[in-house]
Amino acid sequence: MLSWTRAWRLPYGGLEPSRTSLSRLPVAPSSSGRGGAEPRPLPLSYKLLDGEAARPALVFLHGLFGCKTNFNSIAKALAQQTGRRVLTVDARNHGDSPHSPDMSYEAMSQDLQDLLPQLGLVPCVLIGHSMGGKTAMLLALQRSSSLPQPELVERLVAVDISPVETTSVSDFPAYMAAMRAINIPDEVPRSCARKLVDKQLSSLIQDMAVRQFLLTNLVEADGRFVWRVNLDALAQHVDKILAFPPRQESYPGPTLFLLGGNSDFVHPSHHAEIKRLFPRAQTQTVPNAGHWIHADRPQDFMAAIRGFLA
Known part of the structure; x- marks a missing residue:
């Protein structure tokens, strides 16, 4: 039987959300108190599906503006199909x-290096989409050699992303600008709020599917x-998010770069750097899929994961 485990979460009830940033969660300190040399890990929110402990768990990392629920149906299906534990993380x-x-990315990697051993999910199969794929790649590279516990990542899947800068193909800065420009009057009824925000976003973002994705981040608080x-x-960090930290070491484990056939995020010019950092990398393209492969072609996405695990 499948069961969910939920992480401890920071409470936000009773806190006054910032009207300028439209954020609702308390801010954690950014350094560890050790000269700031290593990012301080945060207690991430997660859901864990039970499965066989003998085999490496599947760990899903979402992209920018996403969340763990992006993989809900896929996590349930793969837990049933593979018998493995499946973790989704915010x-x-x-x-x-x-x-x-x-x-x-160093901070996001540190969060996972803190969480995964706590949950007994070492080693694991890291499956990261977009920003989550870059986090997964960095974590695999950091734990590939000379450091304690190099076995943290058993194998790696990077979903429609590569270890290079992706600024030229990304509309994410425009999405951020549109979201920051939203004006939501107080006391707007729930039935009107999403329509109001969608209308405001539509002047800058024509793609309705993208707007619906961004609207998953609209929540009611107080x-x-x-x-x-x-x-x-x-x-503040969008340039870093669209870039990738320079690395010299390589990751020796099996690696799959899963690409959307209709996406421009991974260009043929990236292949040399992919091979340098991930010498055992293979690539697979999912036809008729854009950047969000798991949403566009979920069955093909899961079949590719199962094939890679086999």
């Missing part, structure tokens, strides 16, 4: 995880509608 400044001014993502931190 990244810092997303979903129900705490907010922090630090939005670096009678007001707010963005649950930490837009201030995301906007």
Whole structure:
């Protein structure tokens, strides 16, 4: 039988949300108190599906503006199909995880290096989409050699992302600007709030599917509608999020780069860097899928994961 486990969450009831950032979660300190050399891990919100402990768990990391529920149906299906434990996680400044001014990939990797051993999910199969894919790649590279517990990542799946800068193909800065420009009057009824925000977003974002995705971040707190993502931190670090930390070491484990056939995020010019950092990398393209492969072609996405595990 499948069962859910939920992480401890920081409470936000009774806190006055910031009217400028439209955020609702308390802010955590950004350093560890050890000279700031290592990011301080945050207690991430997660859901864990039970399965066989003998085999590495599947760990799903969402992309920018996403959350763990993006993978709900896929997590349930893969838990049933593979018999493995499946973990879905909210990244810092997303979903129900705490907010922090630090939005670096090093910090997001540190959060997972703290969480995964606590849950007994080492080693694991890391499956990261977009921003989550870059976090997964960095974690695999950091734990690939010379450090304690190099066995943290048994194998790696990067979903429609590569270990290079993706600024030229990303509309995420425009999405942030549109979200920050939203004006939601107080006491707007729930039935009107989403329509009002969607109408305001539509002047800058024509794609209805993208607007619907962004609207999953609109939540009600203390009678007001707010963005649950930490837009201030995301906007401040957007250049870092679209880049990738330079690394010299390589990851020796099996790696799959799963690409959307209709997406431009992974360009042929990226392949040399992919092979340098991930010498055992294979690529697979899902036809008729855009950047959000798991949403566009969920059955093909799961079949690719199962094939890679086999």
